[in-house]
Amino acid sequence: MILVAGGTGRLGTLVVGRLLDQGLDVRVLTRTHDRADHLGPKVDVMIGDVRDPDSVRRAVAACDVVVSAVHGFAGPHGNSPSSIDRDANASLTDATKSAGADFVLMSGVGAASSSPIELFRMKWAAEQYAASSGVPTTIIRATAFMELWIDILRKTATRSGRPLVFGHGDNPINFVSVADVAALVERAVTDHATRGEILEIGGPDDLTFNQLANAVQTADQRDRPPRHVPPLILRLMTATVGRLKPELGRQASAALVMDRDDFAFDSTAVHARFPWLASTSITDALAQVAHRPSAGKEPTSTAKAPGRHSVGTD
Numbered sequence: 001m002i003l004v005a006g007g008t009g010r011l012g013t014l015v016v017g018r019l020l021d022q023g024l025d026v027r028v029l030t031r032t033h034d035r036a037d038h039l040g041p042k043v044d045v046m047i048g049d050v051r052d053p054d055s056v057r058r059a060v061a062a063c064d065v066v067v068s069a070v071h072g073f074a075g076p077h078g079n080s081p082s083s084i085d086r087d088a089n090a091s092l093t094d095a096t097k098s099a100g101a102d103f104v105l106m107s108g109v110g111a112a113s114s115s116p117i118e119l120f121r122m123k124w125a126a127e128q129y130a131a132s133s134g135v136p137t138t139i140i141r142a143t144a145f146m147e148l149w150i151d152i153l154r155k156t157a158t159r160s161g162r163p164l165v166f167g168h169g170d171n172p173i174n175f176v177s178v179a180d181v182a183a184l185v186e187r188a189v190t191d192h193a194t195r196g197e198i199l200e201i202g203g204p205d206d207l208t209f210n211q212l213a214n215a216v217q218t219a220d221q222r223d224r225p226p227r228h229v230p231p232l233i234l235r236l237m238t239a240t241v242g243r244l245k246p247e248l249g250r251q252a253s254a255a256l257v258m259d260r261d262d263f264a265f266d267s268t269a270v271h272a273r274f275p276w277l278a279s280t281s282i283t284d285a286l287a288q289v290a291h292r293p294s295a296g297k298e299p300t301s302t303a304k305a306p307g308r309h310s311v312g313t314d
């Protein structure tokens with residue numbers, strides 16, 4: 001049995017599909033039934049919260065491999081990088097150790113104790129915890145998921161016809177397709193030779209947000225330039241609304257860093273190691289995303305899942 005914590009999300013959904021296609025038994029841990037409907041009847045759905053160690057222990061029980069594809073960047077309600085990316089991942093590591101299973105941890109390129117982005121500091125803490133736990137662990141660090149940013153740019157263009165870029169938008173950033181990341185996660189689950197490794201994956205394109213926004217516009221047959229949230233407003237957001245809604249403060253603060261620091265990436269190493277791994281371009285992803293509903297909104301399966309268990313509080 002493979003547990004995918006975060007199996008309902010953008011990446012997790014693709015990972016679950018790939019593992020099922022391999023004929024493996026898959027369990028997901030999610031906070032609400034509805035979030036797992038699109039995964040279909042073969043998935044063992046457990047209801048629980050990764051912040052609750054009992055939930056985690058029960059979800060991990062009898063599993064051979066545990067995949068962590070959760071994050072707390074977007075909040076809300078007590079979800080945060082410290083509660084999810086650091087502490088819940090530590091909980092998952094402990095439970096994985098007790099179960100004698102292997103661990104595959106999703107992290108981000110740039111994870112470091114000194115990162116100006118809280119999420120990356122918490123991912124680094126999770127990496128350190130897993131690496132020193134004795135649990136056979138593969139860490140996968142990915143750059144920004146291009147499909148997420150294409151969706152954000154498209155959504156913000158809905159009314160005005162002009163996507164919204166946070167900051168100046170002229171800093172090159174590496175974008176990777178979530179489909180390529182899912183292929184690497186599947187490999188990590190099944191390939192014990194990757195234990196003890198940190199695999200870093202990026203895509204073929206370093207693009208500025210202005211370039212990405214223009215590519216989205218072209219794909220959608222629009223030609224108006226993007227709108228911008230100036231850095232000054234982002235700074236004000238971190239100091240004002242960010243105090244009341246920490247997730248908004250985190251997003252504004254991360255946007256400022258992404259507008260300024262080095263987010264380029266050379267993905268040669270991972271493709272030399274796994275030559276079969278696809279390297280999807282922004283152009284190809286734009287063509288695919290145009291026709292694909294987002295993970296949480298995929299068609300609801302009418303079939304009933306074989307097992308839905310609550311692991312939250314009982």
Ligand SMILES: NC(=O)c1ccc[n+]([C@@H]2O[C@H](COP(=O)([O-])OP(=O)(O)OC[C@H]3O[C@@H](n4cnc5c(N)ncnc54)[C@H](OP(=O)(O)O)[C@@H]3O)[C@@H](O)[C@H]2O)c1
Nearest residue numbers: 006008009010011030031035049050069070071106144145
């Ligand atoms: N997005 C990116 O650009 C990017 C880049 C590099 C690395 N990553 C990493 O890749 C992984 C997947 O990211 P994603 O963008 O695919 O995520 P996503 O679509 O936002 O999904 C997040 C997942 O986390 C789960 N989750 C969050 N809080 C939870 C809680 N308290 N209890 C149980 N489950 C919880 C959600 O489950 P429910 O809502 O069903 O409960 C959901 O399945 C994450 O580890 C992320 O840090 C992402």
